[in-house]
Amino acid sequence: MRLAYYPGCVAQTSGKELDLATRYVCRTLGIELVEFPTFSCCGSGFVDEANEVLNVAINARNLAIAEKAGLDLLTICSTCQGMLTLANLRLGDPAVRARVDAALKPLGIEYRGSTRVKHLLRVLTEDVGLDAVRAKVRRPLAGLKVGAFYGCHLLRPADEMAWEDGEEPHAFEDLLAAVGASPVYYRGRVLCCGFPIQFVKAGTASRIAGRQIQDAKAHGADAMATPCPLCHISLDAYQNQAEKAVGAALDMPVFHLPQVLGLAFGATPEELGLSRHLVPVGPALAKVGSGTATGPSSAKTA
Amino acid sequence: MSESTVAAAFDVYRYDPAHDAKPRYQRYTLNLSPHTPVLTALLRIRAEVDPSLALRYSCRSAICGSCAMQINSKSRLACETHIGPEMARHGRIVVEPMRNQPVLRDLVVDQAPFWRQYDRIEPHLRLDPAHPMPEGRPTPMTPEEVDRFKETPRCIACAACFSACPAVEADPEFPGPMALAKLYRFVVDPRDRAHQDRLVRIQPNGLWLCLRCHLCTEACPKDVRPSERIRDLKEMAIAVQGATENGSRHAVGFKENISERGVLNEMRLVRQTYGTVGLVGQLGQGLKIVRKKPEVARKPHPIEGVDELEKIYAALDPEPKEGP
Numbered sequence: 174m175r176l177a178y179y180p181g182c183v184a185q186t187s188g189k190e191l192d193l194a195t196r197y198v199c200r201t202l203g204i205e206l207v208e209f210p211t212f213s214c215c216g217s218g219f220v221d222e223a224n225e226v227l228n229v230a231i232n233a234r235n236l237a238i239a240e241k242a243g244l245d246l247l248t249i250c251s252t253c254q255g256m257l258t259l260a261n262l263r264l265g266d267p268a269v270r271a272r273v274d275a276a277l278k279p280l281g282i283e284y285r286g287s288t289r290v291k292h293l294l295r296v297l298t299e300d301v302g303l304d305a306v307r308a309k310v311r312r313p314l315a316g317l318k319v320g321a322f323y324g325c326h327l328l329r330p331a332d333e334m335a336w337e338d339g340e341e342p343h344a345f346e347d348l349l350a351a352v353g354a355s356p357v358y359y360r361g362r363v364l365c366c367g368f369p370i371q372f373v374k375a376g377t378a379s380r381i382a383g384r385q386i387q388d389a390k391a392h393g394a395d396a397m398a399t400p401c402p403l404c405h406i407s408l409d410a411y412q413n414q415a416e417k418a419v420g421a422a423l424d425m426p427v428f429h430l431p432q433v434l435g436l437a438f439g440a441t442p443e444e445l446g447l448s449r450h451l452v453p454v455g456p457a458l459a460k461v462g463s464g465t466a467t468g469p470s471s472a473k474t475a
Numbered sequence: 476m477s478e479s480t481v482a483a484a485f486d487v488y489r490y491d492p493a494h495d496a497k498p499r500y501q502r503y504t505l506n507l508s509p510h511t512p513v514l515t516a517l518l519r520i521r522a523e524v525d526p527s528l529a530l531r532y533s534c535r536s537a538i539c540g541s542c543a544m545q546i547n548s549k550s551r552l553a554c555e556t557h558i559g560p561e562m563a564r565h566g567r568i569v570v571e572p573m574r575n576q577p578v579l580r581d582l583v584v585d586q587a588p589f590w591r592q593y594d595r596i597e598p599h600l601r602l603d604p605a606h607p608m609p610e611g612r613p614t615p616m617t618p619e620e621v622d623r624f625k626e627t628p629r630c631i632a633c634a635a636c637f638s639a640c641p642a643v644e645a646d647p648e649f650p651g652p653m654a655l656a657k658l659y660r661f662v663v664d665p666r667d668r669a670h671q672d673r674l675v676r677i678q679p680n681g682l683w684l685c686l687r688c689h690l691c692t693e694a695c696p697k698d699v700r701p702s703e704r705i706r707d708l709k710e711m712a713i714a715v716q717g718a719t720e721n722g723s724r725h726a727v728g729f730k731e732n733i734s735e736r737g738v739l740n741e742m743r744l745v746r747q748t749y750g751t752v753g754l755v756g757q758l759g760q761g762l763k764i765v766r767k768k769p770e771v772a773r774k775p776h777p778i779e780g781v782d783e784l785e786k787i788y789a790a791l792d793p794e795p796k797e798g799p
Contacts, residue, residue, distance in 0.1 A: 182739035186770040210779045213737040218687055219729035222709040222722075227730070227791040234783065276790035280783050329689035330700070339693040340549050341564060360548050365641045365688040372748045373683045373722040377646040381686070384645070410764050449767050 174300065176247040176291075177239035178206035179257070181402065182214050184249055187410070188402035190446025194431035195249050195293065197445065201309050201438045202301055206247070209238050215256040217403070218326070218369060225263070230273045232260030237277070237284035245289045247296060249431070251401035254292040255326025255334070261286065262333055292327055294400045294430060295336060298344045303351040311439035313353025314461045317396065319433065320357040320389035321345035322408065324401030325365055339363075345400065345430070352437035359392040361385035366399075366407035367415075376418060382407040383419030396426040396457040398433045405429055410451050426454040436463055480506045483516060483558045487528065488571040491580050498578075500569070501525075509559025513568065514542050516558060517582075529581035537696055540633030544582050545571040550638035550694040573638035575651075589634045592650040596658040596677065603668035620665050627660040627704060629697040636691035636701055648680040652691035652701030655682065659704040662711060674712045682708055683722020724748050734788050737778030741771050 184192040199206055212235055214220075221228040236257060239246040248254040263269050264286055277284065291299075297306060323342060331339030340363050346356035367381035386408060389397050399405050408415075409427040416423050427450070428436075435445045442463065447454050483505050490498035503520050514532055521528045532542040535554045542553040547565050550573060561568045576584035636652035637643055643651045650658075658677055662670050682705065691701040709726065718727040728747030732740055745761070746754050765772050778784075 182733075182741075182775075185738065186741060186773075186775060187764065187768040189768070189770060213778050213781075213784055214733040214739050216733070217729060217739070219726045220733065222687075222706060222726040223713055223730045224792050225706070225710060227788065230787050230791055231733075231784065234787065272791065276787050279790075280786055282783070325686070325688040325690075330692045330702070339689070341547075364690070365686040367645075367686070369686045369688075370642070370684055370722070372725045372745075373720075374646065374680075377642070377649075377684065380645045381641055410768075411760070413763070414760065451763065451767055 175205040175207055175244060177242060177244040178208050179212055179246050179248050181250040181253040183402040190449045191402050191429040193446045194429055194435045197435045197440050198431040207244060211238055215253045217252055226269055226272050229260045229263045229269055230276050232257050233273050233284045234282055236288040237282050239288045245291055248292045251324030251327035252403055257290040294344055298348055306351050310352050310437045312437055314437050315353045317354045317460050318357050318393050319349050319354045320359055320394035320397045321362055322397050322399040322404055323363055324404045327400060352434055357392045357394040359388045361388035366404040368403045368407040379414040379418035383415035386423045386425045387419055395460055396428055398428040398430055400430040412452050426452055426457040479508055481509050481562050483507050483562055484567040486567055486569045489581055490578055507558060511558050512554050513546055513556045513558060514553035529583050531583050540631035543573055543633040543635040550635040552696045575638055575643045589637045592654040595650055596654050598657050600667050601669040614666050623663040624660055626699045627656050630699050631697060635694040639690040639694035642684050642686050646684055649684040650681050656699050656701040656704045659708050671715045674715045678712055678720045682712060683720050734784055736775055737781045737784050738775045740774055
């Protein structure tokens with residue numbers, strides 16, 4: 174399988190560990206990632222707020238790059254998935270289409286609308302298939318209770334994302350079970366991580382993140398896992414702020430989706446960039462006998 | 476049990492603050508057709524099993540908006556949620572009152588927080604004196620003008636969106652999806668003279684607290700799509716007032732940020748949103764992150780073809796005109 178790899182901004186900078194883990198997992202499963210240095214940011218939902226048609230045009234340019242290469246496009250971020258999918262849909266409006274075409278045509282860019290946008294979670298569960306994932310497991314994550322945290326834009330609006338139920342999805346839990354982990358079901362798994370308003374009203378954003386982590390914890394999760402690096406920022410990099418906002422210690426390791434698979438496929442913590450997390454993942458690794466290369470839990474950055 | 480019925484197990488939230496120390500869940504099991512609406516089942520429970528169950532309803536036809544509640548954690552109208560799919564998915568039907576509004580008894584909530592936010596947006600026409608309402612009949616609108624409302628006039632004020640909204644749950648200042656969708660309806664109304672004033676006044680502790688999680692759009696029984704109208708309001712708010720709030724500064728800053736290199740320059744964005752002085756307040760957290768993730772502090776390499784982005788911006792995002 175060959176896919177146009179759209180890493181998004183965060184996985185190239187602060188979330189580099191997501192990129193490392195994605196490459197490990199795709200290598201293991203025989204997915205060839207074709208890279209394009211021409212891809213731009215998807216606008217992250219913020220450009221959409223400022224100028225909807227501009228946001229569609231930026232993403233039409235990205236989609237055209239994959240179309241020209243004849244490849245489906247692989248995302249590893251819920252927000253990238255949402256923005257690129259919405260661009261495809263908004264181009265169905267003739268008025269939007271005309272304005273976007275008028276901006277792209279002078280650049281020699283033509284987008285016919287054929288690029289399919291697929292998040293890694295969807296590729297793994299639909300195209301690769303759970304049996305093929307299972308076949309690569311060398312270290313089943315038995316005994317590890319993981320709370321999947323989906324990220325909004327992968328799911329909703331559900332009629333536009335046209336995949337899972339917008340409030341009761343199961344693909345991520347199915348995948349976790351396939352690698353031997355025990356999925357934890359909790360209400361917060363489909364709610365927001367707070368990230369979109371981290372820069373608007375930090376206290377509210379952190380309260381939202383804190384509540385979802387508390388919810389996962391109350392349902393017995395040893396760790397959480399997310400298919401979205403923006404959720405990861407809220408849940409991991411800002412977890413100390415979430416603790417302050419909800420007035421409770423959380424100590425919740427948060428994995429990127431491909432890190433969970435990588436562990437089950439036998440990767441070392443270094444190969445998955447696990448030492449880059451702000452909340453140590455050592456306690457979760459100890460549960461599955463993966464060692465504690467990221468140091469003891471007392472080394473937590475608070 | 477005949478083939479055409481299902482043994483439906485209801486776990487219903489029961490709470491009377493005057494008598495109960497805490498809420499409890501009561502199990503009722505009924506054999507019903509899978510097409511039975513949850514509301515019909517609850518009314519049968521009340522008529523045949525337990526007359527003390529309190530709930531609010533009226534039309535039973537998804538018109539009045541009275542019977543919104545949580546059904547297996549989703550905020551929905553009980554009159555149009557059928558028991559078959561719920562039983563198939565969950566093996567039981569957990570019925571709870573709406574969220575974000577205090578419980579009066581059982582499934583009945585005090586909707587005051589919801590209506591308070593509705594009042595905040597002044598949900599009535601503030602007429603343009605140049606186009607006074609003719610005596611005895613409303614000002615006619617063209618079909619094109621009516622289309623600008625999109626789906627917002629369909630709203631039945633059931634509060635399902637308000638119940639489903641995580642921003643309302645975390646911050647009582649957020650107006651909630653319904654009030655903002657209503658606001659949109661007045662902002663695009665050609666007869667209203669207060670468009671700009673409305674867009675200015677809704678911004679502090681309002682518009683920009685929307686998480687764009689789209690849970691309101693999932694919950695809405697009338698497909699009003701509040702989250703999409705809130706997006707429209709944000710773009711209109713920037714058009715009338717520029718980037719004056721954290722939220723609008725972040726959106727406009729992000730737009731400018733990625734035009735420079737094609738990818739996000741994270742450190743620069745923090746400065747764009749908070750300003751150089753405000754940046755100082757972020758330093759503590761920033762340093763913690765940079766220690767683990769040093770790339771955050773570095774300028775990213777520009778993408779190949781960043782000049783194409785510049786041209787797209789020039790075509791679709793012209794510089795705003797100076798002055799009011």
